[in-house]
Amino acid sequence: xxxxxxxxxxxxxxxxxxxxxxxxxxxxxxxxxxxxxxxxxxxxxxxxxxxxxxxxxxxxxxxxxxxxxxxxxxxxxxxxxxxxxxxxxxxxxxxxxxxxxxxxxxxxxxxxxxxxxxxxxxxxxxxxxxxxxxxxxxxxxxxxxxxxxxxxxxxxxxxxxxxxxxxxxxxxxxxxxxxxxxxxxxxxxxxxxxxxx
Amino acid sequence: xxxxxxxxxxxxxxxxxxxxxxxxxxxxxxxxxxxxxxxxxxxxxxxxxxxxxxxxxxxxxxxxxxxxxxxxxxxxxxxxxxxxxxxxxxxxxxxxxxxxxxxxxxxxxxxxxxxxxxxxxxxxxxxxxxxxxxxxxxxxxxxxxxxxxxxxxxxxxxxxxxxxxxxxxxxxxxxxxxxxxx
Numbered sequence: 001x002x003x004x005x006x007x008x009x010x011x012x013x014x015x016x017x018x019x020x021x022x023x024x025x026x027x028x029x030x031x032x033x034x035x036x037x038x039x040x041x042x043x044x045x046x047x048x049x050x051x052x053x054x055x056x057x058x059x060x061x062x063x064x065x066x067x068x069x070x071x072x073x074x075x076x077x078x079x080x081x082x083x084x085x086x087x088x089x090x091x092x093x094x095x096x097x098x099x100x101x102x103x104x105x106x107x108x109x110x111x112x113x114x115x116x117x118x119x120x121x122x123x124x125x126x127x128x129x130x131x132x133x134x135x136x137x138x139x140x141x142x143x144x145x146x147x148x149x150x151x152x153x154x155x156x157x158x159x160x161x162x163x164x165x166x167x168x169x170x171x172x173x174x175x176x177x178x179x180x181x182x183x184x185x186x187x188x189x190x191x192x193x194x195x196x197x
Numbered sequence: 198x199x200x201x202x203x204x205x206x207x208x209x210x211x212x213x214x215x216x217x218x219x220x221x222x223x224x225x226x227x228x229x230x231x232x233x234x235x236x237x238x239x240x241x242x243x244x245x246x247x248x249x250x251x252x253x254x255x256x257x258x259x260x261x262x263x264x265x266x267x268x269x270x271x272x273x274x275x276x277x278x279x280x281x282x283x284x285x286x287x288x289x290x291x292x293x294x295x296x297x298x299x300x301x302x303x304x305x306x307x308x309x310x311x312x313x314x315x316x317x318x319x320x321x322x323x324x325x326x327x328x329x330x331x332x333x334x335x336x337x338x339x340x341x342x343x344x345x346x347x348x349x350x351x352x353x354x355x356x357x358x359x360x361x362x363x364x365x366x367x368x369x370x371x372x373x374x375x376x377x378x379x
Contacts, residue, residue, distance in 0.1 A: 017236075020228065020231065020235070031219055035211070036211060052234055055234065055235060094210045097213045098207065098208055121208065128208075143206050
C-alpha cells in the first residue's frame, strides 16, 4: 500500500527530494484546478508557485492529516486570490464560449436566441467575479472541485459552519445578481450536468 | 432552488470546452522545476521588520522591474498581489523590506513624486559592496544625485533617484568595507 501524504512530508523534512512524490500525486489535480480558475497561460506558473510554497512550508503541515490535497488546494486558493484579474478574464472568456450557438438548438423556440444566452452567461460570470473572495473560494471548491463541506473546511482552515454560511451567502448573492435576468431560464435549458462521481 | 448552482456547474471551463485536455508536458516541466528548486537552497522566510515603508508609483510594474534591475532588490514573489486597481509587491534587501504599490488619492493618499513635484521622504538602505551597487545602479539608468563618498560618521554612501523620483540612500559601513577588503 502507498504510504500516506503525511509520511511523504515527514520524510521530506529530512530528505527534501522525497517531496517530489507529492507532485506526482496531486500535480494534475492542482493544475486542473488552476486552469479552471485563471487564464490558461497563467496556470503553469501558478502551479510552480503552489508547489514551491508548499515545499517551503512543509514544516507547517499537520502530520495527523493523511492527505495533503486539501492543504494544497488551500495554498492554491491563496495563490489564485492574488490573481483576480486573470480570474475575471478566465470567467469572461468561458462565458463567451458557453454562449456559442449550439448546433442542435431548437429553432422553434425563439427564446433561446444566441443573444439571450450570451447576456445570461455573462451575467453569471460577472456575478461570480463580483463575489467577495472568501465566498467565491467556497462556492467554486464546492461546485467545480466537488469537495465536501468537510474538505472545504480543511482546505480553508475554517469551521464547517463557516463553509455552510459562506456557501449560503454566495448562492443568495449569485441568485439575486442573476435573477434579474428574465431570460435566466435559458441557463436551465441546456443539458444536465454530469452526475457527481 | 438550485438554478444558480446548476448554471455555475455548467460554467466550469472544462465542461464548457470538454475537449481541452491538460498538456502533460506542463506537469513534466512543473515537476522538473520543483525538483530543481528543492536541490537549490530554499529562500529563508523572514518576518517583516517592525518598520517598513510603502512607496507609491504611477506605474508600479515598471518601478518593480527597475528596482530589481538597478538596485538589486529581490522580490518576495509569492507575496505579490495583482489586482485590477494595481499590483502590490514586497522587495527585500538584507533584513529590510519595502512595499511597492500604485499611487492615488484613494490609495492611502499616497502620491508619486512625479505627481507631487517633489518627495517627502528618503529610504536609507545598507548594502554589501556599495561600490558595486553604485556602478550597477548608474549603468541601469538610476539618476545619481549625490556621488559615492566616505562620510565622517563612518559610512560610504551615495544617493539616487528612481524613474518616478523617489530618493534612495545607499550606504555601507566603512568598518564592514575594511573587513571585506582584508
